[in-house]
Amino acid sequence: MPEPLVSTLFIRHNIYLPALLVENQAWFSAHDLGRLMGKYLDERTTRKLDADQRQMMYVYAHNVAEERLMVSESGVYALLVYHYCPENRLLREWLTHQVVPALRDARSSRTVERPTLSMLDWPQMSLCMLHWQDEPWIRLRDMPCVLADDPFNRRESWWRKASRVMRGF
Numbered sequence: 001m002p003e004p005l006v007s008t009l010f011i012r013h014n015i016y017l018p019a020l021l022v023e024n025q026a027w028f029s030a031h032d033l034g035r036l037m038g039k040y041l042d043e044r045t046t047r048k049l050d051a052d053q054r055q056m057m058y059v060y061a062h063n064v065a066e067e068r069l070m071v072s073e074s075g076v077y078a079l080l081v082y083h084y085c086p087e088n089r090l091l092r093e094w095l096t097h098q099v100v101p102a103l104r105d106a107r108s109s110r111t112v113e114r115p116t117l118s119m120l121d122w123p124q125m126s127l128c129m130l131h132w133q134d135e136p137w138i139r140l141r142d143m144p145c146v147l148a149d150d151p152f153n154r155r156e157s158w159w160r161k162a163s164r165v166m167r168g169f
Contacts, residue, residue: 004058004065008106010099012036012091018061018068021103028076028095029061030054030069036091039083042069048082049075073100 007018007029015036018029034041046054046069053075059068071079076095080088115132130137 002058004060007059007061008103009061010102012094016062017099018059019099019103020057020059020070021106022057024104026073026100026103027055027057027070028073029059030071033071033076033079037079037083037088038085039079041071041079046071046075046079049078053078 005020005022007020010017010019013036015032017032017036020027030041030046034045039045049071053072055070055072056067057070058065059070061068073095077092080092115130118129118131120127120129127138127142
């Protein structure tokens with residue numbers, strides 16, 4: 001058996017919701033989420049989700065390590081749309097504004113700062129950037145593209161400059 005993932009328990013209306021963060025993505029117990037939604041969520045009822053939105057995980061919750069059906073954050077929002085009920089707006093707000101930020105804050109307070117990725121978009125191209133130790137980094141192989149489009153680094157041969165000047169006459 002693999003090492004169980006340790007969940008964090010959140011309480012809403014006297015119902016415990018085990019949640020955990022795996023690779024910076026929030027996952028929730030489908031069974032307990034269903035209790036909060038007033039629906040029975042199991043393997044069959046979550047088949048409408050994409051494969052990356054549901055997963056069996058070995059989780060430590062309620063002082064027991066067991067295999068549980070877990071639903072990703074995007075899967076939760078999809079289930080809330082599939083099983084629409086006006087009362088679930090407050091559940092979505094609670095998950096979005098309290099539970100997920102609390103999971104991420106707990107993770108960041110106990111781990112070393114990790115690099116993050118972002119995209120830098122220009123009209124001619126997009127560039128992937130890595131942010132690490134308060135510094136932006138780009139791949140060496142992307143440098144020729146960046147320098148080629150740099151308006152401040154226009155290096156033309158003397159022949160091209162001369163031909164451009166001659167066209168003006």
